Amino acid sequence: MTGTPEPLHRRFWMTVAALAALGLGLRIAAAQGALWLDEAWSAWSAHELGAPLAVFAHFHHDNNHHLNTLWLQLVGVSAPPPLQRGLSILCGTLAIPLAAAIAGRRGRHAGIVAALLFAVAPLLVIYGSEARGYAPMLLALLVAVLLTARWLDDPDRPVPAIPLTLAVLFGLLGQLTFAFGAAALCLWVVIALLQRRSRRDAIAAIARYALPMAVAGLSTLAVIFVPAQRNGGMRFGSYTPFDWGDWVHGVAMMLTGSTGGLIGIAAVILLLSLGLTLRGQPRMAGIEGYLRLALAGVLLVPLFQLGNAGISRYYLAAATALLLLAAIAAGVALRRPGWPRGLTLGLLAVPTVTSLIADRELIAVQRGDPGDAITAMMRRAPTGARVAIEMSRASAVLAVAASQKRYRLRIVGGACPAERFLFLDKTGGPLPMQPERCGARYATIAVGKTSSLTGMDWKLYERIP
Known part of the structure; x- marks a missing residue:
């Protein structure tokens, strides 16, 4: 339906594995210091709760990222910091080959660039080495994206209901901002199917896709919020009402944190412009459709006046979409000999270097x-x-x-x-x-x-x- 992806061979995966090893090394190096504020409260709360069931029955706080809390219970409050952050390190590292597989649907060059950007992006290094639920959430979202993209290649096949259900369950129990990416994913499916099929066939396929997503999502939210309502509601450690200045700051921090700074984001914007010039605007039915919707997800915060708008980690789904779009644009240009290839290599060097410089600083300060x-x-x-x-x-x-x-x-x-x-x-x-x-x-x-x-x-x- 959306075109046959280019086969990815052994040399491609060997290169991706090397980049994943780089990403793993950066995440381990950034995980050496003692736990900071939110991490420490997560570990202490997990220790005081005692039983795993209490994570769901008694810990009704926005600091409870359920999978992370369960992991911290398992390893213990006195465990070495890298072990306490082990779940995030594992998930953050696995996200690198997953990103390569997603972007690799547009060719091996795009997949390798995606692996590179995911390996070194400071924002992903931070949350891939922090005892919080953001890395598991992102991993689950990328799994859901890849499953959905492959199903859209031929929607007459059965929906991968069990893997999708597990991805939604894992994502929401990782961190509730999974919902931003899931909303973009569902909207993409609707648009893609309506573009390529008759309305009747599209509606039938949408229903088959939406059923496992809805059942998994609503069931998981019920597990989280029903016990909370019975015990006085959710509690929040810090909540700031929506403010436009906070939102601009949060989005700016997401953009610069994804690319290593202002110079890095400028290079990525030029790269996106180059890809658009060479290829034109891809249809929404392709993987780029989801990525554009996920990037636009930052607009949901002012639209619904959501609080804590200045916190950049709430925009992680958009950050990964930006990096994947940049990788696909680079893949388009790298297939063109001459000046497009040379310019692309130069532009890619900028966010790579600025990200590594920022990573070095993160490793040096160890979150204080x-x-x-x-x-x-x-x-x-x-x-x-x-x-x-x-x-x-x-x-x-x-x-x-x-x-x-x-x-x-x-x-x-x-x-x-x-x-x-x-x-x-x-x-x-x-x-x-x-x-x-x-x-x-x-x-x-x-x-x-x-x-x-x-x-x-x-x-x-x-x-x-």
């Missing part, structure tokens, strides 16, 4: 690595310590980091008398050099700095005698 605060206290008080905090959100961060290092740490509020150690954190703005608390002055002994995409800045102080 709160484990360094524990190490600093261990040097000064080897048998254990008490530390004061002023933001309650820091309690799980320090508790999990201390548990990982088997260090006895008592975390207390900021009330007087002054404790020996003081931990301050902030998401924006500078932290004081020598704060005063309860008549005592403190000196900085450890500092954590992070990137603009994830983590938190903090300082650990010791009371000056």
Whole structure:
């Protein structure tokens, strides 16, 4: 129906495997520091819940990414950080060959470029190495996209109902923003079938496709929200009403985070323009139709006035669509000898280099690595310590980091008398050099700095005698 995809041979998959190994190395390297804010609260909550059933029956919070919470229960609160992030590392790495298979439907060049971009994109390195549910969600979405694209090649075949059901289940239990990609996927199926078939045949095929998607989606949402409603509703750690400035910021961070910065996104836009010039606008029935709809999904946030619009990770489905569109455009140009091929290679080098530079920074800062605060206290008080905090959100961060290092740490509020150690954190703005608390002055002994995409800045102080 949508054209026969080009066969992908052994050399193609060997190249993709090498790029997946690069992506795996970057994700492991970025996963070495102790868990930061949301990760730490996920790990601590999983530890306190105890039983897996409690993840569904009692943990009704937006920080509960169910598959990730179950994984954190399995490995334990004291497990090494790379193991706690292991599910995301695995899913983030598997997304690389999946992206290659999706873009590879437009040729081997497109598939290899997709694998490269997915391997190095800073946004995907971050969420492919973080103990959260975004990497499992993206993996499930890519599986659903590939299954759907293959079915649309011949919709007279049976719908792959069981794999699609599992993808929807896995995706929503990974993170609920799977719904953005799923909505684009369903709309694409409707458009593609109506373009290529009679209305009657199209409606019949749409119904066959929609049934397993709807059953899986509604069942999973019921498992999540029905127990929550019976226990007072969902709770949110932080919620900011929709704001246009936040939305622009979030989308901008998604775009630059996908390509390594402003120069990278400029090169990708030029690459998309080159592909459009050489090939023209593909029909919506092709895989490009889904990708354009997924990219346009960022408009759903202002359309429905959704809160927390400034958080770039909510636009991950759009980010992957952008990278796949860029890969397909590059594949078109790389098949043309002469200046199109040379220009494309030059343009591809830009986001690759800028992404690797950004990845190096992410690996260096390790999301602020709160484990360094524990190490600093261990040097000064080897048998254990008490530390004061002023933001309650820091309690799980320090508790999990201390548990990982088997260090006895008592975390207390900021009330007087002054404790020996003081931990301050902030998401924006500078932290004081020598704060005063309860008549005592403190000196900085450890500092954590992070990137603009994830983590938190903090300082650990010791009371000056």
